[in-house]
Amino acid sequence: MEEASAVNRAENAPSAPPPPRRFTGKKKAQPHDSDRQPPTATASSEVSTEVKTGMGASSGPKVVVRKQVPDEILLNADLNDAMKVLPANYNFEVHKTVWRIKQENAKRVALQFPEGLLMFACTLSDIFETFAGVEQCFILGDVAYGACCVDDFSAGALGADFLVHYGHSCLVPVDLTTLPTMYVFVDIQFDSKHLVDTIRHNFPAQTNIALAGTIQFSSTLHTIREELAVDYPSLMVPQAKPLSPGEVLGCTAPVLGKDGCKGDAVDAIVFVADGRFHLEAIMIANPSIPAYRYDPYLRVLTKEEYDNRGMRETRRKFIEQAYSARSWGVVLGTLGRQGNPNILKHVEGNLQSKGYAYTVILLSELTPAKIHSIAGVDAWVQIACPRLSIDWGEGFSKPVLTPYEAEVCLGGVKPWWHEEHTDVALTPYPMNYYMKDSGPWTSAYVRQRATASAGTVLPHRRKKATVTPTTVDVSEQVPPQGSCACAATKAPAPDGCCA
Numbered sequence: 150m151e152e153a154s155a156v157n158r159a160e161n162a163p164s165a166p167p168p169p170r171r172f173t174g175k176k177k178a179q180p181h182d183s184d185r186q187p188p189t190a191t192a193s194s195e196v197s198t199e200v201k202t203g204m205g206a207s208s209g210p211k212v213v214v215r216k217q218v219p220d221e222i223l224l225n226a227d228l229n230d231a232m233k234v235l236p237a238n239y240n241f242e243v244h245k246t247v248w249r250i251k252q253e254n255a256k257r258v259a260l261q262f263p264e265g266l267l268m269f270a271c272t273l274s275d276i277f278e279t280f281a282g283v284e285q286c287f288i289l290g291d292v293a294y295g296a297c298c299v300d301d302f303s304a305g306a307l308g309a310d311f312l313v314h315y316g317h318s319c320l321v322p323v324d325l326t327t328l329p330t331m332y333v334f335v336d337i338q339f340d341s342k343h344l345v346d347t348i349r350h351n352f353p354a355q356t357n358i359a360l361a362g363t364i365q366f367s368s369t370l371h372t373i374r375e376e377l378a379v380d381y382p383s384l385m386v387p388q389a390k391p392l393s394p395g396e397v398l399g400c401t402a403p404v405l406g407k408d409g410c411k412g413d414a415v416d417a418i419v420f421v422a423d424g425r426f427h428l429e430a431i432m433i434a435n436p437s438i439p440a441y442r443y444d445p446y447l448r449v450l451t452k453e454e455y456d457n458r459g460m461r462e463t464r465r466k467f468i469e470q471a472y473s474a475r476s477w478g479v480v481l482g483t484l485g486r487q488g489n490p491n492i493l494k495h496v497e498g499n500l501q502s503k504g505y506a507y508t509v510i511l512l513s514e515l516t517p518a519k520i521h522s523i524a525g526v527d528a529w530v531q532i533a534c535p536r537l538s539i540d541w542g543e544g545f546s547k548p549v550l551t552p553y554e555a556e557v558c559l560g561g562v563k564p565w566w567h568e569e570h571t572d573v574a575l576t577p578y579p580m581n582y583y584m585k586d587s588g589p590w591t592s593a594y595v596r597q598r599a600t601a602s603a604g605t606v607l608p609h610r611r612k613k614a615t616v617t618p619t620t621v622d623v624s625e626q627v628p629p630q631g632s633c634a635c636a637a638t639k640a641p642a643p644d645g646c647c648a
Contacts, residue, residue: 218248228280234272238338241269243276246313246331250281253329255311259287259304263294263316266335291484291513294534295398296320297583297592298485301327318364318393320583321486337365339445345376347443347450348419354380357414359387359405359438361395361431362421366445370395370421385415390585391593400535400582402431405438420453421445426536429455433539434580458574460539465566467538467548471558474527474548477507478520482533484513489592492532492552499559517544530555535582552590553579562588 222228222244232243250258258277262270267288274286287307289300296317304312305327312330319332352358358381360370370386371394377384386395389403397403397420405415418440420428425442432440436457443450477500482488493509500507508526512519515537520529528548531537535551542549556562565576581587 218244222248222251222280225280228276231276231279235269239269240334240336240338241273241315242333242335243273246333247277247281249331250277250283250311253311255309255329256282256284257287257307257309257311258283258285259289259300259307259309259312261289261293261298261300261304261312261314264292266316293317293485296332297487297534299326299330299332300485301330302485304328316365318396320398334364334367336368337445339366339369340448341369341373341376343448344421344443344445345373347448348373348377349380351441351450352381352417355383356381357416358384359415359418360384360421361387361397361403361418363427364393364396366421367393367395389581392583397427397431398583399426399430400580401584402427402434402580404577405435417441419443419450423447425453428453430536430580433457433460433578436575458572461566461573461576461578463543464539464554464578465564467542468550468554468558468564471528471548471550471555475505476525476527477505478523478526478529479507479509480512480515480529480531480533481509482513482515482531483511484533487533489532492590492592495589496530496532496552496555499555499561503559515549517541517546520549521546528558535580553582553588556588556590562590 228243228247232241235241235243258281260270260273260277270288274288277283278286287304287309289303291300291303292298293300293314293316296314297320299312299314299317299321301312310328312326312328313333314330315333316335317332318334323330323332348358358377360374362370374384374386387403387405388394389397389401392398392401405418415435415438418431418435418438420431420440420442422428422442423444423446428440428442432453432455436455440453440455441450442453479493479496479500481490481493488511497507497509510523512533515531515533526547528550529545530550530552532552535553538549538551538554550558553562557564565578566573568576579587582591583593584591585593587593
């Protein structure tokens with residue numbers, strides 16, 4: 150592969166019109182002087198809020214309100230000096246976080262990080278205590294594998310009145326968390342020109358490429374697509390709603406050619422990430438498409454392989470073993486929001502309808518030793534992370550099924566191996582755990598807007614929301630104003646997001 154030198158690219162944010170006040174109804178909103186865009190503001194200092202002129206189907210187009218971080222925060226010399234100890238190419242959204250904390254008048258703030266970002270926790274804690282008026286910062290020490298692990302319950306138990314979750318997208322909408330929550334993607338800039346040159350060197354022009362990656366690199370994917378549009382006009386950044394375009398989770402990935410993705414045959418997947426975990430999800434969902442991983446730190450493009458045949462044969466074996474089970478165990482994960490009570494209710498209903506005895510167990514970490522120590526259970530269903538079963542299922546002494554596999558075993562859905570394919574490695578195995586409008590085994594938080602007559606003003610979210618710990622019905626909930634880092638990236642906000 151050819152090496153390409155890094156090029157610093159300055160991007161000017163598009164100027165936004167003066168924002169109206171937050172209002173829902175027929176009356177025309179007038180610009181508010183205090184909300185006008187300051188001349189020094191940038192895209193990274195904006196928070197998007199969705200406002201409509203009416204709630205009916207015939208209402209006008211969506212209006213995006215840009216609320217700017219005030220100059221007293223953006224131009225604070227001491228704050229900007231304190232931020233210099235953070236990596237320049239990591240966007241921690243410090244200005245916006247300080248502003249949001251002040252807006253909420255939060256004095257006890259919890260910070261949650263994945264392990265790769267935990268090294269910056271104390272620095273950010275010091276900044277918020279110094280410049281945001283925070284009296285006490287809590288750093289949540291439990292592991293955070295993804296946005297499914299957002300731990301508003303632990304933060305609330307500590308007495309926090311605001312939570313900042315770093316490194317993941319808004320998988321659990323902020324109107325469902327038990328305290329005000331802000332997501333910061335931590336957008337990471339890298340040498341995008343080297344990736345552009347690498348793709349041109351390794352793939353002939355007109356190749357049908359799908360470009361995806363983890364959320365940290367999502368904004369750069371859209372820049373790259375624009376630069377490659379001439380040579381690769383069919384290049385696409387697929388989306389598995391409600392995720393952002395190009396974003397892939399370890400349990401949720403788009404099926405290329407379906408669900409809004411282009412129908413043209415895809416010749417190759419180019420995935421931007423420094424590891425394989427998320428890449429493997431899109432490889433499982435699209436077993437016939439060659440996949441390549443670009444490491445933005447090592448600046449290396451490698452062709453990746455996955456044993457789709459072995460994985461499908463193994464999972465089928467455990468499902469068939471569970472056919473004879475008469476006593477079941479159901480694990481509800483308690484690591485953040487991994488365990489979805491709605492799925493638990495559905496699984497319990499299936500087991501009850503079949504007349505099976507079952508036991509529900511709450512676990513934060515699922516290990517073979519813990520499962521082996523519980524006697525009298527023939528098969529397990531774990532409602533935590535599907536990849537625990539897919540990646541580590543052979544380490545358990547009893548079948549440990551995902552909610553989808555339990556659905557297959559209990560007759561709720563047709564087994565994937567009954568599909569008409571000559572090659573078992575190409576049979577469709579769904580990776581749609583958080584995908585919108587999927588089966589009852591999925592953990593998607595679908596935000597449906599409540600209907601209201603024209604002129605009705607929708608209520609704002611209370612500072613301390615309450616969530617019943619059993620089931621959550623979001624069909625009648627009104628999406629309030631939340632906060633995340635969606636507005637700071639070029640990628641459109643995901644459907645379930647707080648923007």
